Amino acid sequence: MARRPRLELPGHALHIIQRGNNRAACFCAGDDYRLYLDCLADAAATHGCLVHAYVLMTNHVHLLATPQKPCAASRMMQHLGRRYVRIVNDRHGRTGTMWEGRFKANLVDSEQYLLTCHRYIELNPVRAGVTAKPHEYPWSSHRHYAQGRTDPLLTEHEPYARLGRTPIERQEAFRALFRHQLDDAALAEIRSTVNRGWPIGSERFKNEIEQVLRRAARPPKRGRPASPQADREVRIESRNRPFE
Secondary structure, three states: OOOOOOOOOOOOOOEEEEHHHHOOOOOOOOHHHHHHHHHHHHHHHHHOOOEEEEEEEEEEEEEEEEOOOOOOHHHHHOOOOOHHHHHHHHHOOOOOEEOOOOOOOEOOOOOOOOOHHHHHHHHHHHHOOOOOOHHHHOOOOOHHHHOOOOOOEEEEOHHOOOOOHHHHHHHHHHHHHHOOOOHHHHHHHHHHHHHHOOOEEEEHHHHHHHHHOOOOOOOOOOOOOOOOHHHHHHHHHHHHOOOO
């Protein structure tokens, strides 16, 4: 069965996951983490993506990024993956692939879910038991947003800008978001949608994605298939629906 193409739209944020092959380590030393970030910065600039947040774990990576033109995120990840693997293989005398097939990605509703996904990404080391506080982990974007340690790789997204009128106000409000872990329902929704490639957001957001891309933005409903006449009526209604 052919793989379903990713839903990617310029100007809309993506939550991206890149995993090591068979969950093997992607980073063996501090220099590897730094190399990945350098490669990411180059790939993002080359292909037109804005990187908002990241966390580099031992065997996988989470990114929050917005492509600025069609296919920019896919090209960025291809460029990044190939360059990083080539250098690391030479550096450590290894051969073969490093990544587990295609990267996972899903569109994120900036109005309601972007900050939630941002928190999910930077809380990854805490959930994994690697550190007790997100600012203690060196390989994430958290200290840029929470402590003002400027990271030139990052472009701050609009929901962060709305947290306060000054950098200090924004940092304080951002830190307050991390006083508690995400609840189980939010974790389950984020994991399910990104692994399956479905957008995360409101029904209106999903409707808009479907209208722009002319593709389904929701999993198919279970149950008996619709009759040909009912299916035809749905298609006609979809074509006549105004853009919201």
